[in-house]
Amino acid sequence: xxxxxxxxxxxxxxxxxxxxxxxxxxxxxxxxxxxxxxxxxxxxxxxxxxxxxxxxxxxxxxxxxxxxxxxxxxxxxxxxxxxxxxxxxxxxxxxxxxxxxxxxxxxxxxxxxxxxxxxxxxxxxxxxxxxxxxxxxxxxxxxxxxxxxxxxxxxxxxxxxxxxxxxxxxxxxxxxxxxxxxxxxxxxxxxxxxxxxxxxxxxxxxxxxxxxxxxxxxxxxxxxxxxxxxxx
Numbered sequence: 001x002x003x004x005x006x007x008x009x010x011x012x013x014x015x016x017x018x019x020x021x022x023x024x025x026x027x028x029x030x031x032x033x034x035x036x037x038x039x040x041x042x043x044x045x046x047x048x049x050x051x052x053x054x055x056x057x058x059x060x061x062x063x064x065x066x067x068x069x070x071x072x073x074x075x076x077x078x079x080x081x082x083x084x085x086x087x088x089x090x091x092x093x094x095x096x097x098x099x100x101x102x103x104x105x106x107x108x109x110x111x112x113x114x115x116x117x118x119x120x121x122x123x124x125x126x127x128x129x130x131x132x133x134x135x136x137x138x139x140x141x142x143x144x145x146x147x148x149x150x151x152x153x154x155x156x157x158x159x160x161x162x163x164x165x166x167x168x169x170x171x172x173x174x175x176x177x178x179x180x181x182x183x184x185x186x187x188x189x190x191x192x193x194x195x196x197x198x199x200x201x202x203x204x205x206x207x208x209x210x211x212x213x214x215x216x217x218x219x220x221x222x223x224x225x226x227x228x229x230x231x232x
Contacts, residue, residue, distance in 0.1 A: 023089055023159050026210050029203030034213035036177045038170040042158035042208045045131050046085065046118035049139070050153040053111045055146060061104060061111035064146035069102075069113055070095045071142050072150070076117070082138050083118045089159065114153065121158070121208045131156060131207070158208055166212050167200045174216070181220055193218040 023043070031037050051068055053061045073095040076084035084092045086101075092115070104111045117135055128134060132152070139150045178191045195216030205211040 021161050022163070023161050024163055024202075025089075026158050026160055026202055026204045031201075031203065031211055031213040034215055035218075036170070036174045036213070038166060038173055038212040039205060040160075040166065040210050040212070042121045042204075042210050043161045044118050044159045045121055045124065045156060045208050046089070046116045046159065047131065047135050047152060047156045048087065048114070048116045048154040049135075050151050051113040051115070051148060052151060053146065053148040054109055055111075056109050058104060058106060058109075058111075060146060061109070062102065064148045065102060065111050065113060066098050067145045068142065068148045068150065069098055071145075072115075075138070075142060079138065081119050081123050082135070085116050085118050087114055087116060089116070089118070118159075124208070158204055158210065160202065160210050163202055163210075163212070164200055170200065170212050170214065171196060174214070178218060178220075185220065188223055189220050190223050191218050191220050 026042060051065055051072070053065045053068075055061045055064065073084055073092055076082055077093070086092060098113075101113045101115075102111060103113070117138070119131065119134070124131065124134075129137070135152075142150065174193075174196070178193065182189045182191055193216060196214060198214050198216065200212060200214060202210050202212045
């Protein structure tokens with residue numbers, strides 16, 4: 001019985017790890033000249049924001065920022081398209097951690113909270129404006145409290161969930177491209193490929209696209225050649 005229980009717990013533990021979502025921030029970059037790339041929509045678009053209050057009285061800064069923070073959390077929980085997250089992208093589901101997030105700089109009479117707002121790319125409707133415009137509209141819908149403002153703080157970013165799941169699709173696309181090349185040469189050719197065992201890489205392409213690539217190289221040679229070039 002103990003062995004069966006251990007096996008069940010181990011299976012559940014491994015299943016939890018396998019089903020865990022790995023959300024990666026995708027930065028700008030280049031595909032390093034990879035002949036084939038796989039372009040997909042990102043999963044999320046997010047914008048760092050900062051709640052700021054510069055009241056001269058510390059108690060007012062704390063009180064007013066707390067009121068805005070609570071309103072922001074409530075509005076995000078009621079909004080279907082926008083999620084309020086910490087800077088590490090973990091979702092904020094209540095306002096109980098205000099004191100942990102609030103930073104009060106008495107030297108310059110400024111209180112701040114650093115957060116981000118995130119939205120699903122698949123739900124974005126360009127006809128309703130850019131991501132920035134929709135975020136600004138959401139922020140402007142919140143009540144004004146004293147000298148508290150919500151500002152964009154830095155550039156927007158995108159994320160992809162479980163990026164390595166796209167490896168098989170990219171390999172398939174590479175295979176199809178090479179097959180088209182050999183077919184175009186008449187069928188008496190074959191391809192020698194190197195590098196496909198390398199790490200899957202990705203970068204941001206435009207506002208909300210992700211390009212996947214693997215740096216690889218290949219040679220197309222006649223089938224009757226027996227000596228092959230050395231690949232990296």
